[in-house]
Amino acid sequence: MTETGILSFGAYIPKRRLQRSAIHAFNSWFAPGMRGLAKGEKANANWDEDAITMAVEAARDGLTGLDRATVAGLTLASTTLPFADRLNAGIVKEALALPDATAASDAAGSLRAGSSALLQALGGQETRLVLASDRRLAKPGTEAEMNYGDAAAAMLVGQGDVIARFIGGHSVTVDFVDHYRSSGAEYDYAWESRWIRDEGYAAILGTALKDGLAKLGVDGASVTRSIIAVPVKGVPELLAKKAGLNPDSCVDPMMAIVGDSGAAHPLLMLAATLETAKPGDTILLASFGQGADVLLFEVTDAITRLPARRGVAGHLAFRAEDANYSRYLFHRGLHNLDKGMRAEMDQKQPGTTLFRQRKAVLGLIGGRCTKTGTVQFPKTEISVNPNDRAQGTQEDWPLAEKTATVIAFTADNLTYSPDPPSFYGTIDFEGGGRLVTEFADVTKEEVEVGVAMRMVFRIKAVDEMRGFTKYFWKAVPANKGDA
Amino acid sequence: MPRGIKDKVAILGMGCSKFGERWDKDADQLMVEAFDEALADAGIETSQIDAAWLGVGFDAQNIGPSGIPLSMALRLPNIGVTKVENYCASGTESFRGAVYAVASGACDIALALGVEKLKDTGYGGLPVRSRGTTFDMIGVTGSAPGSFAQIASAYRAKHGVSRDDLKRAIAHVSVKSHANGAKNPKAHLRKAVDMDTVLNAPMIADPLGLYDCCGVSDGAACAIVTTPEIAKALGKKDLVAVKALQISASNGWEMQQGGGWDGSYFHTTRIAAAKAYEEAGITRPREQVSLMEVHDCFSITELVTMEDLFISKEGDGWKDVLDGFFDADGGIPCQIDGGLKCFGHPIGASGLRMLYENYLQLLGRAGDRQRQDNPVFALSHNLGGQPVQNVSAVAIVGLHGA
Numbered sequence: 001m002t003e004t005g006i007l008s009f010g011a012y013i014p015k016r017r018l019q020r021s022a023i024h025a026f027n028s029w030f031a032p033g034m035r036g037l038a039k040g041e042k043a044n045a046n047w048d049e050d051a052i053t054m055a056v057e058a059a060r061d062g063l064t065g066l067d068r069a070t071v072a073g074l075t076l077a078s079t080t081l082p083f084a085d086r087l088n089a090g091i092v093k094e095a096l097a098l099p100d101a102t103a104a105s106d107a108a109g110s111l112r113a114g115s116s117a118l119l120q121a122l123g124g125q126e127t128r129l130v131l132a133s134d135r136r137l138a139k140p141g142t143e144a145e146m147n148y149g150d151a152a153a154a155m156l157v158g159q160g161d162v163i164a165r166f167i168g169g170h171s172v173t174v175d176f177v178d179h180y181r182s183s184g185a186e187y188d189y190a191w192e193s194r195w196i197r198d199e200g201y202a203a204i205l206g207t208a209l210k211d212g213l214a215k216l217g218v219d220g221a222s223v224t225r226s227i228i229a230v231p232v233k234g235v236p237e238l239l240a241k242k243a244g245l246n247p248d249s250c251v252d253p254m255m256a257i258v259g260d261s262g263a264a265h266p267l268l269m270l271a272a273t274l275e276t277a278k279p280g281d282t283i284l285l286a287s288f289g290q291g292a293d294v295l296l297f298e299v300t301d302a303i304t305r306l307p308a309r310r311g312v313a314g315h316l317a318f319r320a321e322d323a324n325y326s327r328y329l330f331h332r333g334l335h336n337l338d339k340g341m342r343a344e345m346d347q348k349q350p351g352t353t354l355f356r357q358r359k360a361v362l363g364l365i366g367g368r369c370t371k372t373g374t375v376q377f378p379k380t381e382i383s384v385n386p387n388d389r390a391q392g393t394q395e396d397w398p399l400a401e402k403t404a405t406v407i408a409f410t411a412d413n414l415t416y417s418p419d420p421p422s423f424y425g426t427i428d429f430e431g432g433g434r435l436v437t438e439f440a441d442v443t444k445e446e447v448e449v450g451v452a453m454r455m456v457f458r459i460k461a462v463d464e465m466r467g468f469t470k471y472f473w474k475a476v477p478a479n480k481g482d483a
Numbered sequence: 484m485p486r487g488i489k490d491k492v493a494i495l496g497m498g499c500s501k502f503g504e505r506w507d508k509d510a511d512q513l514m515v516e517a518f519d520e521a522l523a524d525a526g527i528e529t530s531q532i533d534a535a536w537l538g539v540g541f542d543a544q545n546i547g548p549s550g551i552p553l554s555m556a557l558r559l560p561n562i563g564v565t566k567v568e569n570y571c572a573s574g575t576e577s578f579r580g581a582v583y584a585v586a587s588g589a590c591d592i593a594l595a596l597g598v599e600k601l602k603d604t605g606y607g608g609l610p611v612r613s614r615g616t617t618f619d620m621i622g623v624t625g626s627a628p629g630s631f632a633q634i635a636s637a638y639r640a641k642h643g644v645s646r647d648d649l650k651r652a653i654a655h656v657s658v659k660s661h662a663n664g665a666k667n668p669k670a671h672l673r674k675a676v677d678m679d680t681v682l683n684a685p686m687i688a689d690p691l692g693l694y695d696c697c698g699v700s701d702g703a704a705c706a707i708v709t710t711p712e713i714a715k716a717l718g719k720k721d722l723v724a725v726k727a728l729q730i731s732a733s734n735g736w737e738m739q740q741g742g743g744w745d746g747s748y749f750h751t752t753r754i755a756a757a758k759a760y761e762e763a764g765i766t767r768p769r770e771q772v773s774l775m776e777v778h779d780c781f782s783i784t785e786l787v788t789m790e791d792l793f794i795s796k797e798g799d800g801w802k803d804v805l806d807g808f809f810d811a812d813g814g815i816p817c818q819i820d821g822g823l824k825c826f827g828h829p830i831g832a833s834g835l836r837m838l839y840e841n842y843l844q845l846l847g848r849a850g851d852r853q854r855q856d857n858p859v860f861a862l863s864h865n866l867g868g869q870p871v872q873n874v875s876a877v878a879i880v881g882l883h884g885a
């Protein structure tokens with residue numbers, strides 16, 4: 001059992017799918033050239049989602065049925081990390097309620113950040129959770145706007161009962177600037193797509209594919225699933241053919257249903273592939289970004305024993321068609337709607353209180369009275385139980401993975417919300433505990449007293465004055481998108 | 484059981500400013516307006532007041548910290564002034580301070596004054612504010628209507644009331660209060676509305692529409708209290724005495740313990756009401772309470788409160804409302820002065836405004852809106868915070884000796 005490989009996988013795709021036709025209907029007067037791309041839909045994160053929150057959801061999906069104590073380390077790869085200097089992976093670690101003795105790090109810098117982090121983890125000995133997540137901004141009226149989608153994926157890597165054995169990898173690095181985004185800049189600056197196709201994909205990635213297969217001694221024809229994470233129609237098949245791979249083995253890059261999720265995309269495609277993979281399949285994963293990564297896996301019998309999860313298919317099914325381009329722009333700071341005076345409340349977050357309450361705020365860990373069994377949130381010195389105000393008896397009681405039932409709720413049109421109306425209410429957790437919290441991504445038809453909910457990690461508020469993002473847990477209807 | 488407050492303290496005089504959008508007045512001017520009326524009613528000099536309590540709900544608006552603003556506005560003779568804040572129960576809380584001071588014998592005459600300037604925020608409704616650093620990390624900063632709207636969802640679910648029936652019942656609450664407010668010269672909103680207008684108004688927080696929400700106002704109200712003996716010695720004949728004064732504060736049970744509170748009622752109001760009736764010696768509230776001023780911040784709050792005050796049977800409040808039991812000419816008029824809905828809701832003043840109306844009604848001084856059946860016990864009720872975590876105050880006043 002010393003094989004190294006993938007132990008588990010997970011995915012997250014936001015519920016709303018923006019119709020590209022809605023983008024084009026608005027912008028065609030200015031950018032008629034986008035007409036050819038105005039097909040299908042792309043996953044768009046809600047205002048309260050970013051690379052961190054999506055990574056947390058993908059990680060939870062990937063850890064379905066597993067003991068989190070086995071996770072020794074975690075890497076969060078993204079080109080859109082919310083913080084430049086605050087460990088983004090550290091926030092994920094708290095949200096997953098992993099022990100402090102977890103080695104967490106961020107990976108960034110290119111669209112290969114996810115695949116390179118995966119490659120690195122596969123070269124180590126420890127069980128490591130590799131997360132890739134991106135929520136890239138694009139200027140209106142650009143190809144990038146049409147192509148980019150938001151998503152995250154998780155790969156749990158390590159030794160033991162692997163579902164996919166790591167055969168080996170190959171990496172090349174070339175400073176090929178097809179696009180770039182300087183530190184602090186919001187948008188990419190991209191060069192001509194024909195040049196990228198010829199000198200980037202064909203030359204750099206194409207060569208890496210050939211060299212990788214040769215280095216690992218794998219016959220291209222034996223590869224059953226080829227993930228060539230290039231978001232241009234026809235290019236993966238072309239590259240596959242040139243590298244001796246079967247073009248029919250190419251995996252759908254999901255451009256019509258998700259869009260290009262940046263650094264997350266290679267891992268998202270890998271997750272989608274593993275969902276339908278059979279023991280014995282050989283999977284090739286190739287990514288591109290100032291060079292290329294090529295990874296090869298062989299699927300094992302263990303994949304048949306992996307517990308069901310939402311995964312890519314579950315998240316794709318949990319879908320809300322979205323034609324509201326105005327809202328999409330507003331959520332990305334590209335549409336200057338007046339938020340009104342109610343939005344002016346100071347969101348300053350004292351660092352001291354966040355640190356003291358980090359388990360409650362970021363981990364949704366409440367308290368359970370060891371004397372009476374009363375569960376409550378948050379944990380306090382004296383139990384909330386009116387019949388026994390036991391003092392100092394509470395143990396940590398994680399609530400994030402518990403389902404809950406709606407006790408009372410409303411849809412508030414008056415309070416400021418970037419996604420009005422603001423749904424919130426009181427929910428009771430299975431096994432005890434109660435929380436008054438916001439409901440995310442819901443419509444009026446989905447909520448009623450008695451409806452089952454599950455928890456998701458989201459942005460609570462943003463302190464725009466000081467550039468600080470506040471996170472907490474919200475509720476979404478359960479059994480939607482559940483595997 | 485403590486001995487209680489019944490008949491130990493009498494109201495010597497009361498005053499209330501006009502409520503509304505008082506664009507031309509500062510808080511100190513509103514305080515003077517209410518105080519002048521109370522002082523004339525009491526027939527005393529300012530120098531005879533031994534201590535004062537000031538109730539204000541929102542710190543940031545207009546007056547700032549401490550009891551000093553009241554002392555300055557009224558140029559009180561350097562007596563002790565205590566500022567109290569207890570959400571929307573702040574006015575009744577200030578009254579409690581003054582009443583307890585007199586009952587203890589520490590003071591002969593005490594003043595309670597509540598004031599609020601809410602129309603200096605730049606927008607309608609209550610100011611958005613922090614509820615403390617821990618709450619702000621884990622709680623919902625919803626609007627007031629959103630907080631209270633939730634009780635409707637749980638009430639419907641518990642009692643099997645249809646969305647339409649409940650919507651009509653809460654609409655009746657507002658139609659009734661508008662009809663009452665139209666008769667009150669000091670009321671903020673003085674226009675009658677019909678059912679269709681209420682039912683078809685824009686939705687604020689489901690199921691509460693625009694007319695299900697009270698306005699927020701500028702205003703001040705005050706009471707001067709003393710012992711019945713001193714009141715008589717000062718020449719007062721018909722005395723209105725304090726019969727009960729109870730406040731109950733949530734301890735987190737509703738908000739934090741699953742499976743307990745079902746979200747359909749106000750836990751604290753039931754506790755405060757039960758204690759208040761016992762303190763006042765009222766055993767059959769539906770027969771004995773003559774009129775009520777309750778905290779109708781939202782129509783659904785008033786409806787549910789009818790049950791929490793043990794006037795309506797649980798689950799039947801909506802039927803009593805639709806039957807007109809709480810109309811001005813009904814069994815027990817509720818908000819005969821227009822209520823928070825139409826008299827207005829300057830937070831710190833509201834509890835004292837309710838006491839003011841009850842005081843006038845008991846003395847037969849309520850003008851066009853005077854209840855003609857010689858009221859004996861009048862109840863006022865405040866609810867501050869939100870259904871899951873709140874402060875509830877119940878005050879009962881009545882004719883001395885009744």
